[in-house]
Amino acid sequence: MNDLIIKQGKHINGDVIDIVINGGRVTAVGPEAAAGLPSIKEIDLHGHYYVSAGWIDAHTHCYPQSPLYYDDPDLIGAASGVTTVVDAGSTGADDIDDFYAMTRKAKTHVYALLNISRTGICCQNELADMAQINNEHLQDAIRRHKGFIIGLKARMSQSVVGENGLQPLIKAKIMQKANGLPLMVHIGNPPPHLEEMADLLTKGDIITHCFNGKPNRILDEAGNLKPAIQRALARGVMLDVGHGTESLSFSIAEQAIKFGAHPHMISSDIYQRNRVGGPVHSLATVMTKFLNLGLSPEYILNCVTINAANLLHLPHKGRLERGCDGDITIFDLKNQRIELVDAEGQIRIGTQQFVPIATVIAGVHIVVAENVTKKNMSVENTPAKNATTNRSPLNGIPL
Ligand SMILES: [Zn+2]
Numbered sequence: 368m369n370d371l372i373i374k375q376g377k378h379i380n381g382d383v384i385d386i387v388i389n390g391g392r393v394t395a396v397g398p399e400a401a402a403g404l405p406s407i408k409e410i411d412l413h414g415h416y417y418v419s420a421g422w423i424d425a426h427t428h429c430y431p432q433s434p435l436y437y438d439d440p441d442l443i444g445a446a447s448g449v450t451t452v453v454d455a456g457s458t459g460a461d462d463i464d465d466f467y468a469m470t471r472k473a474k475t476h477v478y479a480l481l482n483i484s485r486t487g488i489c490c491q492n493e494l495a496d497m498a499q500i501n502n503e504h505l506q507d508a509i510r511r512h513k514g515f516i517i518g519l520k521a522r523m524s525q526s527v528v529g530e531n532g533l534q535p536l537i538k539a540k541i542m543q544k545a546n547g548l549p550l551m552v553h554i555g556n557p558p559p560h561l562e563e564m565a566d567l568l569t570k571g572d573i574i575t576h577c578f579n580g581k582p583n584r585i586l587d588e589a590g591n592l593k594p595a596i597q598r599a600l601a602r603g604v605m606l607d608v609g610h611g612t613e614s615l616s617f618s619i620a621e622q623a624i625k626f627g628a629h630p631h632m633i634s635s636d637i638y639q640r641n642r643v644g645g646p647v648h649s650l651a652t653v654m655t656k657f658l659n660l661g662l663s664p665e666y667i668l669n670c671v672t673i674n675a676a677n678l679l680h681l682p683h684k685g686r687l688e689r690g691c692d693g694d695i696t697i698f699d700l701k702n703q704r705i706e707l708v709d710a711e712g713q714i715r716i717g718t719q720q721f722v723p724i725a726t727v728i729a730g731v732h733i734v735v736a737e738n739v740t741k742k743n744m745s746v747e748n749t750p751a752k753n754a755t756t757n758r759s760p761l762n763g764i765p766l
Contacts, residue, residue: 369406370730376418388693388730415743421450421694423675426634430457436638444475445734448723450694456482456520460504474732480520495529524555562595570603577606580616611636633670659717693730
């Protein structure tokens with residue numbers, strides 16, 4: 368008996384496929400792959416909705432105790448089509464144990480990029496005191512939380528580093544050598560200047576807020592890609608969107624994409640305030656903005672699945688393949704006019720949207736998005752058909 372069968376989902380390549388999940392893993396995938404197989408639960412999409420590997424949001428803030436940027440992992444995750452959220456530096460070595468314990472209650476998979484400051488984002492300037500960047504505490508935390516801490520985070524803008532300029536980044540690169548984890552660097556207002564930071568980064572490091580419109584943007588005055596960014600990209604440094612409250616400019620993104628500087632990852636930098644009040648709202652909204660910027664649905668899906676999994680060293684995620692984690696996002700691509708707003712108040716009118724329908728995590732948790740009707744999807748619990756005690760809290764869809 369399998370845990371879950373998803374029947375007749377549309378792959379973005381046009382194929383109609385079944386997905387079989389058992390023991391938390393995908394055990395079969397492809398056209399008619401579920402034919403004749405028994406399962407505890409079954410979702411039939413009748414060829415109406417798309418399926419992809421579960422979406423990964425590589426830059427979020429979901430440590431509820433954080434005083435500045437916080438949210439609930441299941442609101443920004445499972446309720447929003449996202450099966451995996453990565454908290455980007457809300458916690459450092461001092462709070463990571465507490466954060467880890469809290470995340471065990473979430474349905475959504477949660478991972479952490481450890482802030483190089485032991486305090487995490489306790490305040491706006493966590494890197495203004497070099498004494499807080501403590502190698503011993505950082506390496507200890509990584510050893511304690513192997514598999515949960517999947518990278519490092521350094522917020523390298525003037526308001527965060529104070530008078531320290533490049534020093535926190537230089538120290539981060541030294542500390543990274545002992546663990547080999549990817550380093551995500553936030554860019555914002557200088558100093559330090561983007562060019563000198565980019566020159567320090569190596570293959571696999573990630574620049575987040577890559578299309579910000581601040582002075583540390585990736586384009587020069589003439590609108591060309593800065594040479595230091597071109598060199599960094601040639602070395603294998605990666606670009607991550609990290610939309611956030613202040614860090615996505617449509618005009619910068621449009622120009623950069625024209626030069627071929629496509630994002631490698633599309634992430635939200637979501638937290639409660641920019642989810643509820645905008646301009647982020649959800650990872651799906653950020654993905655929709657990039658549809659309107661001219662990237663294809665396939666490209667965008669790769670950014671939130673296989674690219675994110677590869678860059679963050681999560682080999683069992685991001686792929687719809689046998690043996691991979693049973694994390695699936697069910698979604699629609701709706702042809703519908705939508706007004707899109709970036710972090711600078713620029714407006715674009717989109718005509719197509721990514722709309723999450725349901726989130727499947729490890730083949731066990733099934734969370735149906737709000738406002739989804741049963742019209743094009745049926746969810747059944749095979750051994751207990753019609754059981755009233757086993758109804759979803761959302762929309763009354765039996766699970
Ligand atoms: Zn952030």
